[in-house]
Amino acid sequence: xxxxxxxxxxxxxxxxxxxxxxxxxxxxxxxxxxxxxxxxxxxxxxxxxxxxxxxxxxxxxxxxxxxxxxxxxxxxxxxxxxxxxxxxxxxxxxxxxxxxxxxxxxxxxxxxxxxxxxxxxxxxxxxxxxxxxxxxxxxxxxxxxxxxxxxxxxxxxxxxxxxxxxxxxxxxxxxxxxxxxxxxxxxxxxxxxxxxxxxxxxxxxxxxxxxxxxxxxxxxxxxxxxxxxxxxxxxxxxxxxxxxxxxxxxxxxxxxxxxxxxxxxxxxxxxxxxxxxxxxxxxxxxxxxxxxxxxxxxxxxxxxxxxxxxxxxxxxxxxxxxxxxxxxxxxxxxxxxxxxxxxxxxxxxxxxxxxxxxxxxxxxxxxxxxxxxxxxxxxxxxxxxxxxxxxxxxxxxxxxxxxxxxxxxxxxxxxxxxxxxxxxxxxxxxxxxxxxxxxxxxxxxxxxxxxxxxxxxxxxxx
Ligand SMILES: [Zn+2]
Numbered sequence: 003x004x005x006x007x008x009x010x011x012x013x014x015x016x017x018x019x020x021x022x023x024x025x026x027x028x029x030x031x032x033x034x035x036x037x038x039x040x041x042x043x044x045x046x047x048x049x050x051x052x053x054x055x056x057x058x059x060x061x062x063x064x065x066x067x068x069x070x071x072x073x074x075x076x077x078x079x080x081x082x083x084x085x086x087x088x089x090x091x092x093x094x095x096x097x098x099x100x101x102x103x104x105x106x107x108x109x110x111x112x113x114x115x116x117x118x119x120x121x122x123x124x125x126x127x128x129x130x131x132x133x134x135x136x137x138x139x140x141x142x143x144x145x146x147x148x149x150x151x152x153x154x155x156x157x158x159x160x161x162x163x164x165x166x167x168x169x170x171x172x173x174x175x176x177x178x179x180x181x182x183x184x185x186x187x188x189x190x191x192x193x194x195x196x197x198x199x200x201x202x203x204x205x206x207x208x209x210x211x212x213x214x215x216x217x218x219x220x221x222x223x224x225x226x227x228x229x230x231x232x233x234x235x236x237x238x239x240x241x242x243x244x245x246x247x248x249x250x251x252x253x254x255x256x257x258x259x260x261x262x263x264x265x266x267x268x269x270x271x272x273x274x275x276x277x278x279x280x281x282x283x284x285x286x287x288x289x290x291x292x293x294x295x296x297x298x299x300x301x302x303x304x305x306x307x308x309x310x311x312x313x314x315x316x317x318x319x320x321x322x323x324x325x326x327x328x329x330x331x332x333x334x335x336x337x338x339x340x341x342x343x344x345x346x347x348x349x350x351x352x353x354x355x356x357x358x359x360x361x362x363x364x365x366x367x368x369x370x371x372x373x374x375x376x377x378x379x380x381x382x383x384x385x386x387x388x389x390x391x392x393x394x395x396x397x398x399x400x401x402x403x404x405x406x407x408x409x410x411x412x413x414x415x416x417x418x419x420x421x422x423x424x425x426x427x428x429x430x431x432x433x434x435x436x437x438x439x440x441x442x443x444x445x446x447x448x449x450x451x452x453x454x455x456x457x458x459x460x461x462x463x464x
Contacts, residue, residue, distance in 0.1 A: 025381050025454070028312075029447045033385060035306050036443035042302040043435040045073060046295060046357075050288035050430040057117075057285040058325040059091030059256035066281050067259045070297065070322050074263035077305050079320075081266070084259040087335035089325040091256040092117055094285055095249030098222060099126065104235055104242040111228035113193070114205035114286060115220070115248040116177060117328045118212070122191070122220045126247030127152075129190050133236055137175060137183045149188030152244050154236075155180045156195045156229055159420065166416040167355065170197055170423075174208070181221035182213035192221040193244065195229040197420060203227050204425040207284050209328040220248055260332045261322040265304055267453075269315040274340075275452050276319045276350040277303045277445055280326035280333075280398055287428035291419060294430075295357030295438055296412070297322050302442035303449055314453045316348065323398035326354065330397055337401035347407040349452045351445055352396025356422075357438040358414035362387045363448060364394020367408035370458040378451050387444055389413055406460040412445055 036042075053069060056062040067084065074082045100113040115121075132148055134140060135157040140148060155176035159169040174197055181192040196206035205223045212218050224232065235242055261281065267273065279296020283289020300320040307314060324332035340347055351363070362382075365372050372392065379390055394411030395403070403409055414437070422428040 022381065025451065028450060029381055031310055032306055032446045032450060033443045035309050036302065036439045036446065037436070039309065040302060040439040040442065041305060042298040042438050042442045045298040045301065046290065046433060046438065047430055049294045049298065050290045054288055055285045056281060056283045056289055057092070058089040058258060058282045058328060059253065060285065063258060063282055063324065067261055067324070070261045070281060070301070074261070074301060074320065077301070077308065079263040079265055079304055082263045084261055085335060085339055086257060086259055087324055087331045088255045089258045089331045090329045091253040092328060093251060093253060095121070095251065098246065098248040100222070100224070100244070100246040102232055102235055102242060102244055103128070104239045109231065111231065112203050112205050112225040113222040113228070113246055114207040115222045115250045116194070116210040117207055117284065118210050118252065119181070119221045119248070119250055120218045121249050121251060122247050126245055127191050127220065128243050128245040130241065131232070131236060131244045133233060137179060140183050140187050143187070145187045148184065151189055152191040152193055153180065153184035153189045154193045154232060156233055158195060159197060159199050161199045166199065166420050169199065170420060173197055177208050177223065178210055179213070181210055181219050182216055185216040185219045189219060191219050191246065193224050193246070194221065196223045196226050197423065198226060200421045201226050201230065204427055206424045207286055208424050220246070222246060222248060258324045260324050260336055262319055263301065263304060264317055264319040265307060265314055267316040268313045271317050272346055273316040273456070274319055274345055274347045275316055275449055276321050276347060276399065277449055278321035278323055278350065278398060279353050280324070281322040282325050282327050284327055284424045286426045287424065288430055290428050290430045290433050291356040291422050292424065292428055293326070293354045295433060295441065296353030299353050299357070299438065299442040299445055303446040306442070306446045312450070316453050318449060318453065326398050333398035334401050336398070337404065340402065340405065347402050347405060348457055349408045349410060350399035350402050351410040351412060351448060352399045353412040353441060353445060354396050354398070355412065355416065356414055356419040357433045357441055358418060359437045360386055360412070360414050360440050360444040362389030362413045364411040364413055365390070365392060365408065366395040366403065368458065368460045371408045371460060374458055381451070382447060385440070385444060385447065408457050408460065410448065412441060414441055
């Protein structure tokens, strides 16, 4: 090798090492700031304890809009604004009642109406039960065996899956489409085993959709303990009946908002990087893990940058999306506004998997973009961010993909998430301060790298 080439190579290596050193120092400072002066935990306390449940269209959701706008203004972000969206407005009404009747014995079980469901008749609904494990089981049973009955979907989330989100995906069709399938075969109601691997008495609500051309039958989630009990009693007495009464209704769509705060880019202000979570929650819960955590972490990313005096090259936005749980109107609306305003979003990071210990990020993007981000692995690994690779994104940022935006899903440890998901116990107390702060720092570190180095342009649709 010639001397000049060797010299050239060694300068390049030195420059590369220098850049890596600068980045590792910057990332260390991000973590130090999050872990010593972090605000996400106290913000989350306010959001969950002072405001509480925030289902779309509710007074709580509006309070959360006003308050998150306020805190971002108080932090002195360059611009804070609202984006109007129309959202579904479903209300639960009086608490549900349910029991299993076998002979003269009535055994009360916990249920929760699924979001979007119709009510039962005012006096409730009582019928025999037919237990199934899947939507396709209904086809085999046929109208004759199902007509006039309550279909009981009892396929558990697969406990052998290490990623609980995979187990959830493998079971949630029962909740989303169960009522429609059951109604097709003449059922009068549908009861769905709660989406969790825990055995307890907490029913897990969640959204469902009615298909067209079939009667709208009431549907509810039953706690896993309740489901196990119902299943074993059915084996003893297939003639037993199930009673439930729920009072929910869908009101006219309501006006609501995404809340957006931004720090303007110093070199490429037209290139936007989003960090976000969804501000709405289910009505039963404080929405601490789902998704107060993601929202407060996103605001914290911008706060950390300001606190460190970091001037981003690109524009960084924290977005509190509205209505992820039962309509996604905020996510769809955000992408629509971006298109209308000719905004260029190079990347979006969503935190909507709980405020647990960070494990990494899933990436949805071109192979070039993925390779570009994988090269940062050694900078992120010291902070426990080992799972960097395909399989990410998030519901709210999903609609941006059409515009070629690379999507990043923040991945915390998933083992406890579905203990709380969509239940009354998804409370502030279930969130650990350090875990929450580490998540915010992880998102800030990725944002820093995306801002500094950008991403290879995505031309093809991914
Ligand atoms: Zn969520």
